[in-house]
Amino acid sequence: QKEVEQNSGPLSVPEGAIASLNCTYSDRGSQSFFWYRQYSGKSPELIMFIYSNGDKEDGRFTAQLNKASQYVSLLIRDSQPSDSATYLCAVYNAGNNRKLIWGLGTSLAVNP
Amino acid sequence: EAGVAQSPRYKIIEKRQSVAFWCNPISGHATLYWYQQILGQGPKLLIQFQNNGVVDDSQLPKDRFSAERLKGVDSTLKIQPAKLEDSAVYLCASSLGLAASQETQYFGPGTRLLVL
Numbered sequence: 001q002k003e004v005e006q007n008s009g010p011l012s013v014p015e016g017a018i019a020s021l022n023c024t025y026s027d028r029g030s031q032s033f034f035w036y037r038q039y040s041g042k043s044p045e046l047i048m049f050i051y052s053n054g055d056k057e058d059g060r061f062t063a064q065l066n067k068a069s070q071y072v073s074l075l076i077r078d079s080q081p082s083d084s085a086t087y088l089c090a091v092y093n094a095g096n097n098r099k100l101i102w103g104l105g106t107s108l109a110v111n112p
Numbered sequence: 113e114a115g116v117a118q119s120p121r122y123k124i125i126e127k128r129q130s131v132a133f134w135c136n137p138i139s140g141h142a143t144l145y146w147y148q149q150i151l152g153q154g155p156k157l158l159i160q161f162q163n164n165g166v167v168d169d170s171q172l173p174k175d176r177f178s179a180e181r182l183k184g185v186d187s188t189l190k191i192q193p194a195k196l197e198d199s200a201v202y203l204c205a206s207s208l209g210l211a212a213s214q215e216t217q218y219f220g221p222g223t224r225l226l227v228l
Contacts, residue, residue, distance in 0.1 A: 032215060043203055043219035044155065088154055092215050099145075099168055100217065102154040 003027060004091050006103035014111050019076040021106050023089030026070070032092040033065055033072040034100065039085045047074070047087075079110045114138065116220035118204050124226045130192040133223045135204030137185070143167075143209030144181055145217060146189050149201045161187065162209060194227045201225070 005024045013019045023033075032051040036044035050056045050063040050072065062075040072091075076083055089103040117136040125131050137144050143162050147155035158177065159169040163184040172179070176195070181187040191198055201224050205217040 034216070043222050044217075045219070046216050049216060099157055099160055100215065102156075104152075104154045 003101045004089055004103040006087075006089050006106045008104060009107040010109050011106055012109045012111060013079050015079060015081060017079050017110075019079045019083065019108055019110070021074040021076075021087050021089075021108065022071060023073065023091075023103055024071045025089075025091045025101070027091065027093055027101070028067075028070065029095060030067075030070075030091045030093045033063070034090040034092070035061075035063060035072075035074045036088040036090060037085045038088055038105065044088055076108075079108075081110045081112050084108055084110050116204055116206055116218055118202075118220035118223055120223055121221060122224045122226075124228065125194055126228050127196055128193040130190065131194055131225060132188055132190045133202050133204075133225075135187045135189070135220060137187070137204070137206030138218055141206035141208055141218075142184075143207045143215075144187050145203075145205040145207075146179055146187070147203040147205065149203055149222075151200075155203055158189070191225075194225075196227050199225055199227045 003026050034049040035047045037047050038044045048058050050065045056063045060077045064073045086105040086107050088105045090100040092100050119134050145160050146158045149155045158172045159179045160167040161181040164181045179189045201222045203222045204220045207217045
């Protein structure tokens with residue numbers, strides 16, 4: 001079992017719709033959860049992080065964390081073509097050499 | 113605030129040659145990471161430094177890869193000799209590295225390596 005799993009996609013949504021990206025993790029002791037966006041040919045950039053159960057909203061983005069079920073999701077409301085990118089989930093555990101464990105990413109395509 | 117700097121941006125070499133990459137992290141960031149990212153995959157951690165000490169290098173192919181972080185600031189990653197499968201983007205990232213909430217990693221633009 002991979003430590004951090006994401007559906008590779010591609011996930012295709014129409015412009016204006018809600019895009020839902022999911023991530024599951026295996027280490028129950030994980031503490032912080034990060035969503036990064038990576039445009040083709042560019043470096044990853046942080047969208048948001050979450051470490052408490054529940055929802056965290058930032059503009060059109062909402063991260064949802066459920067530690068009991070060991071999943072974290074990212075919702076993108078009013079999706080725009082500029083949101084088309086690969087979304088990487090990363091999970092942090094201070095007891096695991098303080099390193100992030102990365103998923104392989106989900107490719108999102110927002111169609112005009 | 114200046115971001116993470118990397119050089120060179122692109123490098124083409126032949127197999128069995130040597131190559132070195134340089135990274136300058138964000139000022140004040142204690143933790144520095146080198147990642148290898150192959151097309152279509154997530155970043156793979158090669159080595160993680162906390163100040164000038166190595167925290168994790170479990171996935172670094174030590175027979176050909178080496179890295180150092182001089183004085184806890186700049187870092188270099190070297191490959192000697194290179195293989196075809198080393199063709200990838202090499203990403204450097206840094207973070208404050210003091211607490212879980214400060215583990216946000218900031219990435220440099222990366223170095224694209226092509227081994228022929």
